[in-house]
Amino acid sequence: MGRLDNKVAIITGGASGIGEGMVDLFAKEGAIVIAADINEEALEKASQKENVYGMKLNVSSDEDWEILAKVVNERFGKIDILVNNAGISSEKPFEEINAQDWQKMLSINGFGPFAGMKHVAPYMAAQKKGSIVNISSYTALIGQGFNHYSASKGAVRALSKAAATTFGRQGVRVNALFPGIIETPMTQALNTSKELLDRLVQATPLQRLGQAIDIANAALFLASDDSSYITGSELVIDGGYSAQ
Amino acid sequence: MLRMKDKVALVTGGASGIGLSAAQLMAREGAKVVIADFNVNGAKEAAADIQAQGGEAVAVFVDAGDEFSIKEAVEFAVQQYGKLTSLFNNVGLTNLKKDLDVVNVDLDEWDRLMNVNLKSVLLGCRFAIPHMIEAGEGSIINTASMAGFTGDAVRVAYGASKAGVVNLTKYIATQYGKHNIRCNAVAPGLILTPAAQNNMPPDVLDMFAKYNALPYHGEPNDIGYTVVFLASDESKFITGQTIQVEGGHYIANPTVPDFEEFMNSHNTTNN
Numbered sequence: 001m002g003r004l005d006n007k008v009a010i011i012t013g014g015a016s017g018i019g020e021g022m023v024d025l026f027a028k029e030g031a032i033v034i035a036a037d038i039n040e041e042a043l044e045k046a047s048q049k050e051n052v053y054g055m056k057l058n059v060s061s062d063e064d065w066e067i068l069a070k071v072v073n074e075r076f077g078k079i080d081i082l083v084n085n086a087g088i089s090s091e092k093p094f095e096e097i098n099a100q101d102w103q104k105m106l107s108i109n110g111f112g113p114f115a116g117m118k119h120v121a122p123y124m125a126a127q128k129k130g131s132i133v134n135i136s137s138y139t140a141l142i143g144q145g146f147n148h149y150s151a152s153k154g155a156v157r158a159l160s161k162a163a164a165t166t167f168g169r170q171g172v173r174v175n176a177l178f179p180g181i182i183e184t185p186m187t188q189a190l191n192t193s194k195e196l197l198d199r200l201v202q203a204t205p206l207q208r209l210g211q212a213i214d215i216a217n218a219a220l221f222l223a224s225d226d227s228s229y230i231t232g233s234e235l236v237i238d239g240g241y242s243a244q
Numbered sequence: 245m246l247r248m249k250d251k252v253a254l255v256t257g258g259a260s261g262i263g264l265s266a267a268q269l270m271a272r273e274g275a276k277v278v279i280a281d282f283n284v285n286g287a288k289e290a291a292a293d294i295q296a297q298g299g300e301a302v303a304v305f306v307d308a309g310d311e312f313s314i315k316e317a318v319e320f321a322v323q324q325y326g327k328l329t330s331l332f333n334n335v336g337l338t339n340l341k342k343d344l345d346v347v348n349v350d351l352d353e354w355d356r357l358m359n360v361n362l363k364s365v366l367l368g369c370r371f372a373i374p375h376m377i378e379a380g381e382g383s384i385i386n387t388a389s390m391a392g393f394t395g396d397a398v399r400v401a402y403g404a405s406k407a408g409v410v411n412l413t414k415y416i417a418t419q420y421g422k423h424n425i426r427c428n429a430v431a432p433g434l435i436l437t438p439a440a441q442n443n444m445p446p447d448v449l450d451m452f453a454k455y456n457a458l459p460y461h462g463e464p465n466d467i468g469y470t471v472v473f474l475a476s477d478e479s480k481f482i483t484g485q486t487i488q489v490e491g492g493h494y495i496a497n498p499t500v501p502d503f504e505e506f507m508n509s510h511n512t513t514n515n
Contacts, residue, residue, distance in 0.1 A: 128459075165496040168457025173492075180481070205421025210481040217478035226473065229433075229466035231457055232495030233488045240426075243484025244418045 002030025003224045008076045010034045010068070012059055012116065013086030015042030017184045018135075021212035022083060022219050027051045029220060031081065034072055038086075059086045059112030062119075069119040079123045081223045084113035084134045084156075094146045102148050109152035110159075117163050117174070125170035132167075132174040133222045134160045135215070138238045141178060157234070164232030173231040175222045180238025182210040205240030246274030247476040252325040254278045254318060256306055256368060257335030259286030261437035262387065265468030266332050271299030273472055275330065278321040280306035282335075308335040308364035309356065318371040328375040330475045333365040334387040336406075343401045354401040361405035362412065369416055373425060382425035385474045386413050387467075390433045390490050406431075410486050417484030426483035428474045433490025435462040454501055457492025 009026050013019035014035030020042075023035045027049060035046040036057035043054030055071070058064045072079055087109045092101060113134050124130025139150035140157045160176035167174060181200055201207060218237055221227055236242060253270050257263040258279035271277045271294045279301055281287040287303035294301035304320045307313040322328050337360045342350035365386050376382025391399060392406030409429055416427035434440065434452045453461060470489050473479055488494070 161495055164492050165457055165500060168492045169459055171459060173458065205418050206424070206426070206481065206483055207422050208481075214479075214481035218482070221470075221473045221478065226469035227466075227489075229458065229460075229462040229491050230470070230487070230489050231492040235482070235487060236485050237479075237481050239481050240414075240417045240421050240483040243414045 002028070003220065003226065004081070005030035007031040007080040007223075008034070008072065008078055009081035009083065009223065010036055010072060010079060010116075010120065011083040011085055012036045012057060012112070015039050015046045015054065018179075018182060018212045018215050019083075019085040020046070021216040022085060023052055024049070025213070025216045025220055026081075026223070029224075032076055034068075036068060036086075057086075059084075059116065060107040062115050065115040065119040069123060073123045078127055079120055080127075080130055082116055082120045082124075082130070082132045083219055083223065084116050084132070085219075086112060087135065087152075090147060090149050091145070092147060097148050105148040105152045106155065109149070110155040113156055114159055117159070117167075121163070121167050121170075121172050124172045125167065128171035130167075130172040131223050131227070132163065132172065133219050134174065134176045136160070136176045136178050136234075138178050138180045138236060138242050141236065142242045160234075161232050168231055173222075173227070175227070175230060175233045175235065177215060177218050177222070178234060178236040178238065179215050180204070180210055180236075180241050182212060182215060184212055200241070203241065204238070205244065208239060210237060210239060247472060247478065248273040248275035248330070251275040251329045251475065252278070252321065252327050253330035253332065253475060254280060254321040254328060254368075254372070255332040255334060256280045256308060256317070256364070257387075258332075259283045259290050259303075261439055262432065262435060262464050262467045263332065263334040264290055265464035266334065266471040267301065268294060268299075269465065269468040269472050270330070270475060271301050272297075273476070275300075275475070276325045277301040278304055278317070278324060280304045280317040280335075282307055306335070308360045311367055314364060314367045315371045318368065318375070322375050327379045328372055329379050329381055329383065331368055331372045331376075331382070331384045332387075332471055332475070333368045333384065335364060336361045336387055336389075338399060338402045340398065343399045345398060346400050349400050357401040357405050358408075361402065362408040365409055365412055369427070373416075373420055373423075376425050377420075377423045380424060382420070382423070383475045383479075384416060384425065384427040385471050386427070386429040388413070388429040388431040388486050390431050390488065390494050392431060393488075394494060413486060414484045421483055426474075426479070428479070428482060428484070429486040430467055430470050430474070431486050431488045431490065432467050433462060433488075433493045435464060435467060437464055452493070455493055455498060457495060460491070462489065462491055
């Protein structure tokens, strides 16, 4: 018996990286998974998996979200789980960040999860039950690079608390995950300096980097009924880096 | 697939309530469980129940106020099953009669609660960590409380002891992470344990429900499942954290439900 049997889950950014790991795990645990992604090529690959349906989504588009939620609800009869995982990153130093950079970052990382909750939560409320998992970042908690990325993840943190309060009475739970440095294609492309990564590992109590499965497992816990009484909670997955 | 296969867990305060739930769920996930409790008969019954359901569990006496007794319980667990990988420091006391406000709290009671709620966590870890280092892995889970984050009209010793648990958790995580030992805490809000159900009048329970974000109360298994997650390798990159399991009771300004009520009644009048 799977931990997500009979659940319908939408995972954004589900065609690659951390999101792809979540899609695989959720499907393995018995859910019908909608892998929503902007990358159409990767979506085709995702759609070949059992119980996985790739659907195109630009998370910063209000209209895209409205259509996706409606289509999923019509096709599968309900929506139980939403994981707002899609996001972009940047290591641009703060003095080089311009208005366009800021708007793009906040549009994808901030407005994306907001619009997702706005359009999906009503379907969850209709059945008096649902679980939303938002992916923030440890950079929303401690000063680790002063840039628009951490600001966008701070927005996700605040939104999650507010949404948990707003939707709680309707049985919809909202929690946030705060990954530390996770080994993915995205972080590997960004962190070109191996020396810097080594130093971060040294400064991490568990003396290692995180893996995509660590985030997927935490998302699974918060998506499943095992966490029925958890809402507005913050789960940091960083090997203890920010606890010291 | 079993989530705690090959784990040996010691659960203090495991004869009832939250500890019992965690012991049962860990056993169901394949762990060998040592149930330690002051109520050793209750612990034996709990272990027998787990055995009857095909799980593996034994009982041992522990007095969480006594250093030697805690050491004995840890050593018993290792002797029984050959190693120790998981420790749930769950035992705790509260006292609504003597643990009052700052001016009136009974000082002997303050010492007793600090001893049982906070020092017992330090001692459980002190005796378990060498065995976990030997095992090459360890996951320690401590029962904190939302009372460790907020102020209240009474129970100052309880709240201070639980705040201590939250930070002790970070120290253990920081100091022993390099040995692959993780340490996290769970902070319950109101949980409908048998003790809570016996001691709280329905009116008080309704009051709590009103100020929850979620429209229901928590049950021991809500904490038990969280403990299983933290004890299993699914949380292998999580350490130093306190997971709040409290129905959203503490996430909003407490006037939110009252304000909603006011707005609703206002709208009704207008209509």
